Amino acid sequence: MEEIYLDNSATTRVCESAAENALYAMRECYGNPSSLYSLGLNAERLIERTRRAVAQKLHCRPEEIVFTGCGTESNNTAVFGAARSLQKRGRRIVTTAVEHPSVARPMDQLEKEGFEVIRLPVDREGKVPPEEIFKAVTKDTILVSMMLVNNETGAIQPVSTAAEAIKKAGAPALLHCDAVQAFGKLPIDLKKLGVDLLSASGHKLHAPKGVGILYKSEKAHIQPLLLGGGQEKGFRSGTESVPLIAALGGAISELPEESVGLQNMQKLWNYAKDALLKLPGVEINSPDDCLPYLINISLTGYRSETLLHFLEADGIFVSSGSACSKGKLSGVLSAMGLPAARVDSALRISFSRYNKTEDIDKLCESLERATKRLKKRG
Ligand code: PLP
Numbered sequence: 001m002e003e004i005y006l007d008n009s010a011t012t013r014v015c016e017s018a019a020e021n022a023l024y025a026m027r028e029c030y031g032n033p034s035s036l037y038s039l040g041l042n043a044e045r046l047i048e049r050t051r052r053a054v055a056q057k058l059h060c061r062p063e064e065i066v067f068t069g070c071g072t073e074s075n076n077t078a079v080f081g082a083a084r085s086l087q088k089r090g091r092r093i094v095t096t097a098v099e100h101p102s103v104a105r106p107m108d109q110l111e112k113e114g115f116e117v118i119r120l121p122v123d124r125e126g127k128v129p130p131e132e133i134f135k136a137v138t139k140d141t142i143l144v145s146m147m148l149v150n151n152e153t154g155a156i157q158p159v160s161t162a163a164e165a166i167k168k169a170g171a172p173a174l175l176h177c178d179a180v181q182a183f184g185k186l187p188i189d190l191k192k193l194g195v196d197l198l199s200a201s202g203h204k205l206h207a208p209k210g211v212g213i214l215y216k217s218e219k220a221h222i223q224p225l226l227l228g229g230g231q232e233k234g235f236r237s238g239t240e241s242v243p244l245i246a247a248l249g250g251a252i253s254e255l256p257e258e259s260v261g262l263q264n265m266q267k268l269w270n271y272a273k274d275a276l277l278k279l280p281g282v283e284i285n286s287p288d289d290c291l292p293y294l295i296n297i298s299l300t301g302y303r304s305e306t307l308l309h310f311l312e313a314d315g316i317f318v319s320s321g322s323a324c325s326k327g328k329l330s331g332v333l334s335a336m337g338l339p340a341a342r343v344d345s346a347l348r349i350s351f352s353r354y355n356k357t358e359d360i361d362k363l364c365e366s367l368e369r370a371t372k373r374l375k376k377r378g
Contacts, residue, residue: 001315004359008204009151009181009294009350010319015206017250021046022208025246033240034231043242050249054213057183057252058198060190061218066232067245068212071180071201072102073225077214077236078176078197079106081222082143083115089172090140096120096128096147096157097335103145103178120146125287126155126336133158137165141173148188149181152332152348154290156186163194174220180204183213185265185293187258196220202244206352207251211244256353265292268351272360279368285333285346294350296333298342299367301376307347307367310374314366316359319348 005013029046031039048062055062068074083093095107097119111117118136120128128146137144144162149155159177166173176197179188183200190198197220202211216222216235228237255261269292276282276297285296299307304320311318333343349363 004316004362006349006351006355006359006363007317007319008352008355009348011203011209012206012352013354014208014247015251015254017254018207018247019250021250022243022247025243029242029246033242034229046242046246046249047240050245050252053249053252054200058188058190058215060215063233064215064217066214066216066235067240067248068214068236069210069238069241070212071100071178071199071204072212074199074201074212074214075100075102075176075178075180076106077225078199078216078222079103079110079143079145080225082174082176082197082220083110085222086142086172086174087115090142092116092118092138092141093143093145094118094120094133094136094141094162094173095145096122098122098126098128098150098152098155098332099145099147100151100178100180103147107145122155122332122335124336126150126153126285126332127287128157130158130161133161133165134168137162137169137171137173139169139171141166141169141171143176144173145176145178147178147181148193149179149186149291150332151181152330152346153286153296153336154181154292154294155287156182156289156291159195160193166194174222181293182291184252184255185258185261186291190215190217197222202248202251205251205255207248208244211241211248213248261353262292264353265351268292268355268357268360269295271357272349272351272363275360275364276367279364280371282367283342285336285338285342293352294348296346296348298338298345299347299371300339300342300345302345302370302374303377304344304346306374307345307370310370311363311366314362314369316363316366318363319350320346 033044198215200213
């Protein structure tokens, strides 16, 4: 049976250049990148090539890029590092109610340690209202952490407004942005966004799992999470995964210009929205101006998990809410004020450059069959 993969916000298929680079690094550049002989230097060169490619995408200096093991590590490093380094200047932290668990759980931990954590609400579209940000950021705020693109709905958050609010309040706060769902898809200009720390992850853009990115501006003096041999300029100890970093470089080299990717995806998104809305009972949970790489829908009366397995039997892979919250009701859709029955029937359909309109047609055919065959609840 043909496989139709529509869960690209969870992870992506590794692209050819990424796989080739990884293999090359494993076979030819297996030296320790810290070693001083040529085998080590060759490995180091591969790392630096990817570092330059990432920096070019983000319009920053290569020295400001740190490689980590995943997006989760980048988020943990940024949040704990900023809080612990700035705690003498205040204990107030501002974040949102819709962050990924890799930001939300560190925030819970910091709260237990005595920090005051403000979680900004979202509106019906899943976006943080700008006035809430200005209200929350006070002069003793030390960290603001806001994602750029929500992983469940694709809603784009007003990150640059957070930078304005910090400036207006005269706060010492660092601004961290979880851009795991945005990097490589949405043009990111760090200066315009006003962020000090930004996280991304390789496996969302056709690199293998196990490589993350942390942008750390020169002015962000934060404590590292991992101590040891002093790799990554002392900020992230541990021998670098040369194959995975090289693979990330390959994946970046295959990415289309963000504007071109966005244009193509918007066509696919519009097609998907129109086709899905023709099915009886489908409601769209993503805002119209979301990142067009994903669309969140509900088919109230049918449980997400049941639908997901029905689709799977037809070779179609989608996600129920977010892949990181298996079995749990989505906190994001609940924070948007959607009724529990709608949240309980949510599906996330997420695209990559490998998807075609025919994939959407097959998804819709399968969903239609599901509504005819499955018993409706309630
Ligand atoms: N942040 C967001 C918004 C995500 O969607 C994810 C993964 O789904 C992560 C962080 C975690 O990234 P990783 O899987 O690389 O740890």
